[in-house]
Amino acid sequence: MKLNAAQLARQLANELAPVYVVSGDEPLLTGELADLIRQACRAAGCEEREVYHVERGFDWSQLYDASHSLSLFSSKRLIELRIPGGKPGDDGAKALLAWLDDLPEDITLLVSLPKLDGSTQRSKWAKALVDHTHTRFVQVWPIEPAQLPNWMRDRLAAAGIQAHPDALELLSTRVEGNLLAAAQEVEKLKLFCQGQVLDVETVGQVVADSARYDVFGLADAMLQGQPQHALRMLNGLRGEGVEAPVILWSLSRELRALSSMADDLARGLPIDRIFAAQRPPVWDKRKPLIAQALKRHPQQAWPQWLRIAQHVDEQIKGQQPGSVWDGLTRIVAEVSGARLML
Numbered sequence: 001m002k003l004n005a006a007q008l009a010r011q012l013a014n015e016l017a018p019v020y021v022v023s024g025d026e027p028l029l030t031g032e033l034a035d036l037i038r039q040a041c042r043a044a045g046c047e048e049r050e051v052y053h054v055e056r057g058f059d060w061s062q063l064y065d066a067s068h069s070l071s072l073f074s075s076k077r078l079i080e081l082r083i084p085g086g087k088p089g090d091d092g093a094k095a096l097l098a099w100l101d102d103l104p105e106d107i108t109l110l111v112s113l114p115k116l117d118g119s120t121q122r123s124k125w126a127k128a129l130v131d132h133t134h135t136r137f138v139q140v141w142p143i144e145p146a147q148l149p150n151w152m153r154d155r156l157a158a159a160g161i162q163a164h165p166d167a168l169e170l171l172s173t174r175v176e177g178n179l180l181a182a183a184q185e186v187e188k189l190k191l192f193c194q195g196q197v198l199d200v201e202t203v204g205q206v207v208a209d210s211a212r213y214d215v216f217g218l219a220d221a222m223l224q225g226q227p228q229h230a231l232r233m234l235n236g237l238r239g240e241g242v243e244a245p246v247i248l249w250s251l252s253r254e255l256r257a258l259s260s261m262a263d264d265l266a267r268g269l270p271i272d273r274i275f276a277a278q279r280p281p282v283w284d285k286r287k288p289l290i291a292q293a294l295k296r297h298p299q300q301a302w303p304q305w306l307r308i309a310q311h312v313d314e315q316i317k318g319q320q321p322g323s324v325w326d327g328l329t330r331i332v333a334e335v336s337g338a339r340l341m342l
Contacts, residue, residue: 002130002137005033012040017136018103021129023113024140028179033138034080034112041078041108048076054083060095067104075106082112086120093125100132115139143179145229148172152182156198159190163198170203173232178212213237215250218332220286223254223293227338234332244324245316251331252309258293259302266299296337305331 003011011017020037024030038049050066052058066079088096099109111129120126130137143151149165149172156163163171175182185207189198192206213233221230237247257278264274271291275282282290312327314320333339 001133001135002139005029005138005140008033008136008138009036011136012036016040016044016108017134018107019100019109019111019129019132019135021111021113021135021137022140023116023137024142025115026140026142026179028183029140029143030112033140034110037108037110038078041076044076044108046076046078046108049078049080051080051082054081054085054088054092058092060088060091063095063099067099067102067107077107078110079107080110080112084112084114086114086116088125093123096125097128100128100135103134145172145176148176148182152186155182155186156189159186161186161189161193161198164200166200167198167203170200171198171207174203174207174211176211177214177217181208181212211236213240215242215247218247219250219254220289222251222332222335223258223289225292225296225337227333227336230332230336231329231338234328238325244312244328247328248309248312248316248324251328252306252313255302255306255309255331255335258290259306261290262294262297262299262302265294293335297335301334305335 022030022033022037041049052062052066063079063081083092096111116126121130129135149168152172152175153163153168156168171182171185175185188206189202192202211232213236215237218230218233218237221233224230234247261274261278264277265271271294275287275290308327308331311320312324312331315322315324315327
């Protein structure tokens with residue numbers, strides 16, 4: 001049975017299920033949900049906890065032995081199974097299915113997984129974890145940039161802090177993509193905002209710039225037509241030590257795909273057919289993003305940016321003079337919709 005975070009809290013307050021699965025790539029959110037499950041287990045009398053980390057060569061017979069052994073200290077136990085790779089292999093799949101087919105009494109199983117890819121979601125063991133009557137499967141989704149101010153507002157409110165909208169905006173900008181840093185900053189702000197409304201000045205003085213970005217997020221920001229945001233992400237990646245060839249690879253990949261799709265559009269092909277023909281096909285979530293980018297720029301713009309990307313590649317290889325980062329900045333700014341004074 002699938003649950004969201006709010007439903008999980010209500011379910012834990014009513015009863016303890018035999019199996020819980022928490023899946024997602026955001027450490028803060030998945031960790032907090034796992035803590036809720038642990039607290040509920042302790043409240044239900046689980047005084048013993050065993051943790052198994054599934055790595056290469058993991059002996060899955062340990063899980064069977066744990067389910068059939070008697071506890072020396074408590075009648076109820078919590079067994080945690082952490083699968084950081086997201087794929088237990090054939091032996092692990094059999095062990096998980098065997099557990100579900102013969103649920104041990106007085107044992108709660110907590111399985112921690114990263115976000116599962118499409119092929120894994122279709123596997124027999126994953127479907128069993130999602131659909132089994134006695135399992136509670138919680139998928140943890142990342143907090144999107146547009147959702148972050150509200151998430152921060154709720155987080156601050158839970159800590160007893162009211163925040164001015166401008167302070168929320170600045171705070172969200174400084175911790176974007178890094179929820180662990182966001183949680184730490186909230187704890188820090190509790191020392192400075194007792195009985196006061198959090199303002200921009202306090203955020204500026206107290207909160208470090210802890211934004212964390214990735215090259216795929218940069219490509220999305222660029223295609224969304226957000227020049228300031230995209231350029232800030234580019235500078236953030238550079239500051240974090242991400243190499244220029246990695247960023248160029250991501251941007252060039254998008255530009256090649258967009259250039260090809262722009263040509264197909266000019267030939268009169270339907271946009272849905274163009275999306276489906278891509279390899280891999282365009283995800284539903286990205287279709288509006290790419291459609292807007294194609295509409296924003298003329299067909300001939302995409303090969304021009306590809307030529308700039310080629311020039312940057314030659315600069316990286318030492319075949320051309322000039323700044324690699326200037327070229328990357330020009331691509332990001334112009335595809336985002338801004339014009340640079342050159």
